[in-house]
Structure formats: structure tokens, C-alpha cells
Amino acid sequence: MRQGPRRVAEHPDTAARTLPELVSSGVVRARTGDLGVAPVLIGLAILWTVFTALNPVFLSPTNLVNLTMQSAATGVIAIGIVLLLLIGEIDLSVGSVSGLAGAILAVGSVQLGLPLPIVLLAALACGPLIGLVYGLLYTRFGVPGFVLTLAGLLAALGAQLQVLGTAGSITIPFDSAIVQFGQQLFVPAWLMYTIDAAVVALVAWRLVAEARRRAEAGLAARSTAAIALRVGALALLLFACSWYLHQDGGRGVGAMVLLFVILVAGTHLLLTRTRFGRAVYAVGGSVEGARRAGIRVARVQISLFVLCSTFAAIGGILAAARLAGANQSSGGGDMFLNAIAAAVIGGTSLFGGRGSAFSALLGVLVLTSISLGLTLLSLDSSVRYIVTGAVLVLAVIVDSVSRRSRAAAGRA
Amino acid sequence: MPGPALSVARPDEHPDRILSLRGITKRFGAVRALTGVDLDVHVGEVVAIVGDNGAGKSTLVKILAGVHPADGGSIRFFGQLTPIDSPTDSLDLGIATVFQDLALCDSLDVVSNLWLGRELTRAGALDEVEMEKRSWGLLRELHARITDVRVPVASLSGGQRQTVAIARSLIGDPHVVILDEPTAALGVSQTAEVLNLIERLRDRGLGVILVSHNIADVLAVADRVVVLRLGRNNGEFRASETSSDALIAAITGAMDHSRRGGDDPE
Numbered sequence: 001m002r003q004g005p006r007r008v009a010e011h012p013d014t015a016a017r018t019l020p021e022l023v024s025s026g027v028v029r030a031r032t033g034d035l036g037v038a039p040v041l042i043g044l045a046i047l048w049t050v051f052t053a054l055n056p057v058f059l060s061p062t063n064l065v066n067l068t069m070q071s072a073a074t075g076v077i078a079i080g081i082v083l084l085l086l087i088g089e090i091d092l093s094v095g096s097v098s099g100l101a102g103a104i105l106a107v108g109s110v111q112l113g114l115p116l117p118i119v120l121l122a123a124l125a126c127g128p129l130i131g132l133v134y135g136l137l138y139t140r141f142g143v144p145g146f147v148l149t150l151a152g153l154l155a156a157l158g159a160q161l162q163v164l165g166t167a168g169s170i171t172i173p174f175d176s177a178i179v180q181f182g183q184q185l186f187v188p189a190w191l192m193y194t195i196d197a198a199v200v201a202l203v204a205w206r207l208v209a210e211a212r213r214r215a216e217a218g219l220a221a222r223s224t225a226a227i228a229l230r231v232g233a234l235a236l237l238l239f240a241c242s243w244y245l246h247q248d249g250g251r252g253v254g255a256m257v258l259l260f261v262i263l264v265a266g267t268h269l270l271l272t273r274t275r276f277g278r279a280v281y282a283v284g285g286s287v288e289g290a291r292r293a294g295i296r297v298a299r300v301q302i303s304l305f306v307l308c309s310t311f312a313a314i315g316g317i318l319a320a321a322r323l324a325g326a327n328q329s330s331g332g333g334d335m336f337l338n339a340i341a342a343a344v345i346g347g348t349s350l351f352g353g354r355g356s357a358f359s360a361l362l363g364v365l366v367l368t369s370i371s372l373g374l375t376l377l378s379l380d381s382s383v384r385y386i387v388t389g390a391v392l393v394l395a396v397i398v399d400s401v402s403r404r405s406r407a408a409a410g411r412a
Numbered sequence: 413m414p415g416p417a418l419s420v421a422r423p424d425e426h427p428d429r430i431l432s433l434r435g436i437t438k439r440f441g442a443v444r445a446l447t448g449v450d451l452d453v454h455v456g457e458v459v460a461i462v463g464d465n466g467a468g469k470s471t472l473v474k475i476l477a478g479v480h481p482a483d484g485g486s487i488r489f490f491g492q493l494t495p496i497d498s499p500t501d502s503l504d505l506g507i508a509t510v511f512q513d514l515a516l517c518d519s520l521d522v523v524s525n526l527w528l529g530r531e532l533t534r535a536g537a538l539d540e541v542e543m544e545k546r547s548w549g550l551l552r553e554l555h556a557r558i559t560d561v562r563v564p565v566a567s568l569s570g571g572q573r574q575t576v577a578i579a580r581s582l583i584g585d586p587h588v589v590i591l592d593e594p595t596a597a598l599g600v601s602q603t604a605e606v607l608n609l610i611e612r613l614r615d616r617g618l619g620v621i622l623v624s625h626n627i628a629d630v631l632a633v634a635d636r637v638v639v640l641r642l643g644r645n646n647g648e649f650r651a652s653e654t655s656s657d658a659l660i661a662a663i664t665g666a667m668d669h670s671r672r673g674g675d676d677p678e
């Protein structure tokens with residue numbers, strides 16, 4: 001997905017865009033290497049088709065509820081990775097930072113018996129603190145993010161082990177509010193439909209208001225048909241998801257899942273609708289260009305490191321809530337690899353300047369689908385690693401090829 | 413600091429003098445890029461800076477743009493001593509620079525590039541409609557040949573990119589526009605287009621600094637020509653009263669005007 005709202009304004013005098021124009025502009029974009037989220041959507045469709053064909057249980061509401069619940073924590077972490085990838089940087093320590101946040105949560109609430117709000121705050125705070133250190137070291141000394149966060153990975157892992165102490169593994173009681181939130185709290189159907197309706201109404205109102213303002217300003221505006229199509233598609237998607245997840249004993253949308261989606265949408269708005277977001281894409285496109293335009297590049301970079309670690313801490317809290325505890329391997333293993341893979345598979349470019357918050361959502365759905373689909377086929381993690389690796393390579397190939405055809409089409 | 417012979421000490425003396433540089437010095441390690449360079453820019457005037465490759469033209473531009481701070485010398489803006497330490501300082505003063513390499517963000521579209529760093533907002537969110545509307549207004553005023561402002565600037569031609577860079581410089585209502593080699597990479601008709609643009613900037617009452625080593629272009633649009641040679645002033649000419657031979661002599665050093673450097677033209 002590209003930065004900013006895209007109008008293909010042929011000319012300010014052409015009053016409205018017709019549907020065929022819309023389609024043909026999409027074709028042009030695809031041909032010139034601007035694929036957006038199309039590849040990952042196609043990939044997701046293929047995966048779901050194959051897994052359902054092999055085992056129909058895959059598409060059952062219960063399994064899909066499970067899929068969304070399992071996606072939330074890694075997905076939140078992947079949002080942070082998307083943000084850093086947008087400026088061509090990376091954070092390898094998100095796994096251990098999430099593990100540290102989980103450890104603080106578990107130790108604080110179980111061993112020390114502190115009130116939950118304070119423990120949550122402490123667990124959350126380790127994110128921005130670590131991110132700030134990264135940001136300052138990165139901007140002051142020009143240490144590559146790769147090495148910086150590799151060092152941070154070790155340090156945060158050490159801190160996690162220290163916090164856990166000799167206990168090593170701590171279980172948070174089932175009746176704790178945070179575990180209830182992570183495992184038992186689902187958004188009731190009526191509330192979910194209300195939220196869907198509100199979102200659809202808001203988007204519709206915004207599109208109409210924007211089209212009217214553009215028309216008044218003499219700019220090319222979306223036609224009513226195009227707006228209706230968009231809003232209709234959005235409504236269909238939201239209501240269908242909410243409805244389907246409640247069928248056949250499905251528990252619906254988990255509170256954690258809703259939080260994840262809200263964070264994705266919020267990040268999307270931040271990136272596309274604010275000056276900060278514009279600055280992020282500018283820095284990702286050309287640091288020197290951004291600097292000479294008066295953008296305080298260092299501030300943008302520091303903010304993104306802070307945001308990334310914060311999302312990692314939130315992800316760690318969600319993981320601890322869902323697994324009802326923390327141990328020495330929380331956030332370890334392939335956690336950070338999955339978060340990074342999710343961002344890239346979701347269509348965020350490794351070369352900086354291109355990507356969208358939604359790639360965290362779509363990418364993590366792909367990864368979790370692979371994981372659950374293979375489990376349903378009774379295949380173990382060895383196969384999962386191989387398949388995930390293959391999909392990641394595919395995503396990177398798509399990224400590289402589309403970058404090359406963008407360059408060829410002069411849309412670098 | 414300016415010597416006694418120089419007449420810029422009193423701010424009220426030249427009310428139409430926007431910029432006044434005296435004794436600007438810049439080193440890069442052992443390289444003396446600029447030594448004691450003087451330069452004045454007035455309202456509604458095109459000042460050309462010419463010189464051979466490596467004469468220090470771009471360095472002078474970058475000092476004014478806040479990309480490199482000067483090592484020595486003084487910069488006065490409407491008579492006030494003003495240090496320029498960062499690109500933001502320069503932009504805030506009303507100095508807009510079109511760099512030789514344009515410094516556009518290729519992946520952003522035309523509107524985003526025009527407003528980069530000074531976007532309009534409405535209730536905290538980017539006001540894309542207003543920005544696009546004003547972009548069209550500006551581009552039309554400049555007679556720009558751009559038909560789509562929502563394509564990435566990477567897909568534009570050299571002349572169009574130059575136009576975007578120049579239009580961008582006008583967004584903040586600057587007092588001075590600096591153009592570093594704006595025609596170096598352009599064909600004949602695109603060059604003519606940019607030269608027309610420069611005249612339109614002057615007609616708006618802006619001070620324009622045009623860096624170039626193309627004598628024909630310079631004589632076509634400049635009011636005054638300042639020659640740099642090996643990082644020093646080497647003469648100053650009224651465009652209407654000089655010839656390309658005289659300029660070339662000053663540029664190549666066949667004629668040494670360096671003692672005259674910084675003389676007040678008036």
C-alpha cells in the first residue's frame with residue numbers, strides 16, 4: 001500500500017473518476033511495480049483454499065477464532081517492525097523486549113503482588129525506555145540498527161532472566177484480570193456489530209465529505225458510485241468477519257484481537273493522515289531530502305525506535321496474558337523472526353519508504369494460517385519452519401522485483 | 413567582519429538588500445572551499461554566481477541553505493546579523509534552496525514533495541484537499557507542464573522534476589530563492605522553461621541567486637553576475653554591460669579581478 005491517500009487525479013478539470021478508470025489505474029500501478037497489499041491477499045487466499053481443501057476444519061469459525069487470537073501478540077509486535085522498516089531500519093530485539101515486558105508483568109503481579117495497573121505500566125514502560133536508548137545511540141553515533149538491536153536483544157534477554165530470577169517460570173492465576181482479558185474476554189456480538197456500523201458510517205462520512213470538498217476545490221473527486229463501492233466492500237468485510245466468527249460455537253472477536261486491529265488502524269491513520277507519518281515516508285525515501293526539507297530526521301528516527309519497542313512491550317504483555325504466565329523462553333525462539341517475517345510478508349519493503357500498517361495484520365495472518373493449517377494436518381514445526389521460510393523468500397522476491405520494475409517505470 | 417570599505421554595516425542604508433554576505437570562509441579539512449567571499453542580493457534581482465567546477469559555488473549555496481555552517485564571515489538578513497546553522501534556520505528566514513541534486517523524495521508524490529516539512533493541517537490531520545488545490549494554483553502560475561500531481565516524482569521528466577523543486581521553494585513565501593545549476597541536466601526547451609520561471613520569480617519581487625556555469629543562460633536572465641574562482645570573488649559584472657568573453661576571462665583567471673571582489677555595485 002502506498003503512503004497517503006492516493007487520487008489518480010488525471011487533471012483537476014476532469015470532474016469525477018469512473019469505475020473503469022479506477023480499474024485501469026490499478027493495472028498501471030501493478031505493472032509499474034506498485035503492488036501494495038495485493039500479493040499478500042492473493043497468498044492468503046491460496047493458503048486458505050489449500051488448507052481448507054486438505055482439512056475443512058481449517059475454515060471453521062472455532063479455528064478462525066483461534067487463528068485471530070494466536071495472531072494478536074505477534075501482530076502487535078509486527079506493527080513496530082513495519083514502522084522501522086519504513087525508514088529502512090530493523091529491530092532484532094523485539095522478541096526479548098516482549099519477553100522482558102511479560103516477565104515484569106508476571107513477577108510484579110504474582111511474586112510481588114503489586115496492583116495490576118502499576119505492573120502493567122511498569123511492563124509497558126520498558127518498551128519506550130529501551131527504544132529511547134536505541135534512538136539516541138542510533139542518531140548520536142550512527143550505530144547501524146541491526147547491530148544496536150542485536151546487542152539490545154542480548155541485554156533485554158539478560159534483564160528478562162534477572163527479573164524472572166530463580167523461579168524461571170511464573171504462572172499468572174487464571175482469575176487474574178489480565179489473564180481473563182487474554183483468554184476469556186470476547187466482544188459480544190451486538191457490540192461488535194455496533195463497532196462495525198460506527199466504523200462504516202465514519203468512513204462513509206469521511207469519503208463523502210472529502211469528495212465534496214474536492215469537488216468544491218475543483219479537484220478530481222471520487223464518484224458516488226466509487227464511494228458506494230468502497231463503503232459497501234468495507235461493510236461486507238467487517239460484518240462478514242464479525243458474523244462468521246460467531247457461528248457454530250465460535251466465540252467471536254477476542255478483546256485482544258480488537259485491540260490489535262485498533263492499533264493497526266491507529267498506526268495507519270498516524271502514517272497516512274499526519275505530518276509525522278508524512279515525515280516517516282520522506283525519511284524512508286530519502287534522508288537527505290527530508291533533512292533539507294526541514295524535517296528533523298533524528299526526532300523521527302528516535303520516535304520510531306521508541307514506538308517499535310513500545311509495540312514489542314505491548315505484544316509481550318498480550319502474549320503473557322494469553323499464555324497466563326511468563327518463563328525464560330517467553331519472547332524467545334522464533335518470536336522476533338515471525339514479527340519481522342510478518343511485516344515483510346505483509347508487503348512492507350525492506351528497502352524503506354514503502355509499506356502500510358495493514359501489512360502487519362495481513363502478514364501475521366499468513367504466518368498463523370501456515371502454523372495452524374499444518375497443525376491440523378498433524379505436521380510438526382519442522383515443516384512449519386520450512387514453509388514459512390519459503391513464503392518469506394517469496395515475499396522478498398516480490399518486493400525486490402516490484403522495486404526493480406518501479407525503477408524501470410521511473411517510479412522508484 | 414566587514415572592513416571599513418564595505419558599506420553594509422548600517423541596516424537602514426539598503427532597505428532593498430535582502431542578503432549580505434561578507435568574508436565567508438569554509439574549509440573541508442585541507443581544502444579551502446571558500447575564502448573571504450562577499451555577496452549581496454536585492455529585492456527583485458537575479459544574481460548569478462558563475463565559476464569553474466570546484467570554484468565553491470555549491471558550497472556557498474549550502475552555507476546559505478544551512479547544510480554546512482560557515483567557518484567565518486558574516487551573514488546579514490535585511491541588515492540583521494543572522495547565523496544560519498541548520499536547514500530549518502535557513503527556511504525560517506525565508507531562504508529557499510533548489511539544490512543541484514534537487515533533494516526531492518522520489519517515492520512521494522508531487523503534492524507531498526511540494527509541502528514536505530510544512531504540510532497544511534485541518535483538525536490535526538493533513539489537509540490534502542487544500543494542499544492539492546494550492547499545488548495546482550502554484551504549478552499553473554509557473555506554467556508548469558505537469559498533468560498529475562499524485563504520481564511519485566520519480567516518474568517525472570528532468571524538467572518536470574526541476575519545476576517541482578522550484579515550485580516547492582515558493583511554498584513558504586520566501587524572500588530569496590537559490591537555484592544551484594538548475595539547467596545543468598536539462599535539454600534546450602526545458603532550459604528555456606526554467607529560465608522563464610526564473611524571470612517569473614524576479615517579477616514576484618523575490619531575490620534570486622542563480623548558480624550556473626552556462627554563460628549564455630546567465631547573460632539571458634541575470635541582472636548581476638558574481639564570479640567565483642578557486643573559492644574567492646573574482647569580479648562582479650552587470651549582465652547588461654558585460655560580454656561572455658569578459659565573464660570567461662574572469663572565470664578562467666585570464667583576468668584577475670580578485671581585488672575588486674565585494675565592491676559595492678552601486
Ligand SMILES: Nc1ncnc2c1ncn2[C@@H]1O[C@H](COP(=O)(O)OP(=O)(O)O)[C@@H](O)[C@H]1O
Nearest residue numbers: 440443445463464465466467468469470471472
Ligand atoms: N562535503 C565536502 N567535503 C570535502 N570537500 C568538499 C565538500 N564539498 C565541496 N568540497 C570541495 O570544495 C570545493 C568547492 O566545491 P563546490 O562548492 O562543490 O564547487 P562548485 O559547485 O563550484 O563546482 C571543491 O574542491 C570540492 O572538492
Ligand SMILES: [Mg+2]
Nearest residue numbers: 469470512593
Ligand atoms: Mg556545484
